[in-house]
Amino acid sequence: MDMAHERDSSSSEEEVMAGDLRRGPWTVEEDILLVNYIAAHGEGRWNSLARSAGLKRTGKSCRLRWLNYLRPDLRRGTITPQEQLLILELHSRWGNRWSKIAQHLPGRTDNEIKNYWRTRVQKHAKQLKCDVNSQQFKDVMRYLWMPRLVERIQAAEAAQSAADTPLSWQHGGGDALDESLELPDVDSFWPAEYGVAQLPNTSAPEHSGTTTMSSSPSTDSGTGAQPSWPAAADGAEWFTTTCDATSAAAICNTDQVIQQQQAPCQLGETWTSVPLPGLEFPEPGVADFDIGSFDVDSIWSMDDLWYTQPQFV
DNA sequence: AACTGGGACAACCGCATACCT
DNA sequence: CAGGTATGCGGTTGTCCCAGT
Numbered sequence: 075m076d077m078a079h080e081r082d083s084s085s086s087e088e089e090v091m092a093g094d095l096r097r098g099p100w101t102v103e104e105d106i107l108l109v110n111y112i113a114a115h116g117e118g119r120w121n122s123l124a125r126s127a128g129l130k131r132t133g134k135s136c137r138l139r140w141l142n143y144l145r146p147d148l149r150r151g152t153i154t155p156q157e158q159l160l161i162l163e164l165h166s167r168w169g170n171r172w173s174k175i176a177q178h179l180p181g182r183t184d185n186e187i188k189n190y191w192r193t194r195v196q197k198h199a200k201q202l203k204c205d206v207n208s209q210q211f212k213d214v215m216r217y218l219w220m221p222r223l224v225e226r227i228q229a230a231e232a233a234q235s236a237a238d239t240p241l242s243w244q245h246g247g248g249d250a251l252d253e254s255l256e257l258p259d260v261d262s263f264w265p266a267e268y269g270v271a272q273l274p275n276t277s278a279p280e281h282s283g284t285t286t287m288s289s290s291p292s293t294d295s296g297t298g299a300q301p302s303w304p305a306a307a308d309g310a311e312w313f314t315t316t317c318d319a320t321s322a323a324a325i326c327n328t329d330q331v332i333q334q335q336q337a338p339c340q341l342g343e344t345w346t347s348v349p350l351p352g353l354e355f356p357e358p359g360v361a362d363f364d365i366g367s368f369d370v371d372s373i374w375s376m377d378d379l380w381y382t383q384p385q386f387v
Numbered sequence: 388a389a390c391t392g393g394g395a396c397a398a399c400c401g402c403a404t405a406c407c408t
Numbered sequence: 409c410a411g412g413t414a415t416g417c418g419g420t421t422g423t424c425c426c427a428g429t
Contacts, residue, residue, distance in 0.1 A: 097398085099398075099424095100398085120414075121413085121414070133415085134400090137416085142396095171418090173417055186396085188418075189395070193396080392426105392427095394424105394426085398421085399421075399422085400418105402419105403416085403418105405416090406414075
């Protein structure tokens with residue numbers, strides 16, 4: 075979206091004048107003034123910059139405009155599944171520390187991430203009639219959406235390597251991905267410090283075999299506590315999302331015992347959606363986090379419940 | 388065609404912290 | 409060390425656009 079540059083700078087009727095200071099949407103002329111001034115003198119000292127550049131704006135306003143819109147290294151366009159995955163993971167760890175989260179998404183601003191969270195993620199929580207900070211909703215993210223995102227990332231990767239053609243992340247291929255966005259490699263995109271542990275390819279981490287909750291290795295404290303899982307072979311990386319029967323059952327409001335896969339999802343593996351035993355599934359019914367629409371009932375009923383498990387190959 | 392409601396995003400506001408004198 | 413100023417951050421609001429009616 076590039077509303078500011080489409081706006082006619084003469085349409086200033088709605089803009090509020092507070093004393094000698096302008097407020098409201100920025101005009102093209104103001105943008106040019108700010109960009110040119112920063113190009114010549116650099117950024118910083120925003121109050122004096124605003125005056126020197128001839129902008130009738132507060133320093134705060136100039137800084138925000140520059141950081142959130144005019145800065146040349148901004149990456150505009152659709153939030154990719156990789157970025158979504160990272161946002162979910164980092165938010166689960168740090169909460170609403172938007173600036174901190176944004177530092178790990180090059181070219182994205184804290185404002186953009188914050189808006190994404192409010193418009194997409196909180197919307198889903200609202201649809202599910204639960205608080206976005208509730209354990210219930212966190213479980214939905216952790217056990218359904220995040221594995222699904224991993225699945226989609228890997229599927230797209232596979233498709234890309236097979237066809238070596240531009241990809242669309244959108245369902246149905248109707249909405250083209252911003253062409254400026256390169257599709258990053260999952261392994262390189264997901265650095266080890268983002269809550270991944272090393273585990274062997276051939277065996278899942280030891281678990282009780284009961285419904286004991288295996289908490290995610292990522293913690294909100296941000297202290298970097300890592301799980302005491304076995305070391306990996308062959309550089310395998312494990313995604314922190316774990317599939318746990320208790321939480322899955324809670325998510326689905328059912329007492330039915332769900333086959334659990336307590337091993338974290340491994341990024342390097344092939345992921346498959348597996349129907350629950352004894353149930354028939356016409357189509358995968360997991361929430362689609364990207365397109366922003368899904369059937370709430372499909373989350374909460376058993377009819378469409380799928381869970382994801384790593385397929386060892 | 389007009390209206391309306393919701394989504395998406397830009398911008399503002401208040402507070403906290405850092406920095407400077 | 410205290411006070412003032414600048415900057416950064418998170419929450420909230422405002423505005424535009426578009427799909428549905």
